[in-house]
Amino acid sequence: xxxxxxxxxxxxxxxxxxxxxxxxxxxxxxxxxxxxxxxxxxxxxxxxxxxxxxxxxxxxxxxxxxxxxxxxxxxxxxxxxxxxxxxxxxxxxxxxxxxxxxxxxxxxxxx
Amino acid sequence: xxxxxxxxxxxxxxxxxxxxxxxxxxxxxxxxxxxxxxxxxxxxxxxxxxxxxxxxxxxxxxxxxxxxxxxxxxxxxxxxxxxxxxxxxxxxxxxxxxxxxxxxxxxxxxxxxxxxxxxx
Numbered sequence: 001x002x003x004x005x006x007x008x009x010x011x012x013x014x015x016x017x018x019x020x021x022x023x024x025x026x027x028x029x030x031x032x033x034x035x036x037x038x039x040x041x042x043x044x045x046x047x048x049x050x051x052x053x054x055x056x057x058x059x060x061x062x063x064x065x066x067x068x069x070x071x072x073x074x075x076x077x078x079x080x081x082x083x084x085x086x087x088x089x090x091x092x093x094x095x096x097x098x099x100x101x102x103x104x105x106x107x108x109x110x111x
Numbered sequence: 112x113x114x115x116x117x118x119x120x121x122x123x124x125x126x127x128x129x130x131x132x133x134x135x136x137x138x139x140x141x142x143x144x145x146x147x148x149x150x151x152x153x154x155x156x157x158x159x160x161x162x163x164x165x166x167x168x169x170x171x172x173x174x175x176x177x178x179x180x181x182x183x184x185x186x187x188x189x190x191x192x193x194x195x196x197x198x199x200x201x202x203x204x205x206x207x208x209x210x211x212x213x214x215x216x217x218x219x220x221x222x223x224x225x226x227x228x229x230x231x
Contacts, residue, residue: 002155035217037156044205044221045148045156051215088156090217098158099169100146100217105155 004103022089113137120225133206144209
């Protein structure tokens, strides 16, 4: 199983706000930045959030990230049908797990 | 414009070898961390290997001793030499850059992926 823990699924209706959690430990989220990726069906992942809460240019401000202790969250407000995708969190890790660890991914369904 | 283009995937028998390539443009491979990340069919993302700008390399336990990451600075290209392939190595392999968009942006650009299928 993955070092970072995410719920396998989440859902919401258009316009709603949804959050996806990512739980880790002191060696990864607790001491390093958290990153979020969006993977639309059949495509490569795309960086969505970096450095816990920063959005690359072109990412809508409907997407926001936060971190507290050893957990992080991705929030999507004003949910749209095109947000239906898989979302992954990742972080550097200072332990023997490897330099980088991922969450197992969350499948977001827009109802 | 930053672009990463992988190649080299295909069908290979168990125990065989394959070399993946990732040609980069729009930035310098040797000045940034470069990684390989894989995704087995229907599964999540798994970090495989990284090469730091200084040349240090690291591997996931699942591939240590079998895979080798390297780069050719003159070609601005990243490689992954995969030996002793197993069925569980079947996946789409992505190359990804770190530190190109921002100094602290992990996996900021990704290639389109190349499929490796290990089967007899």
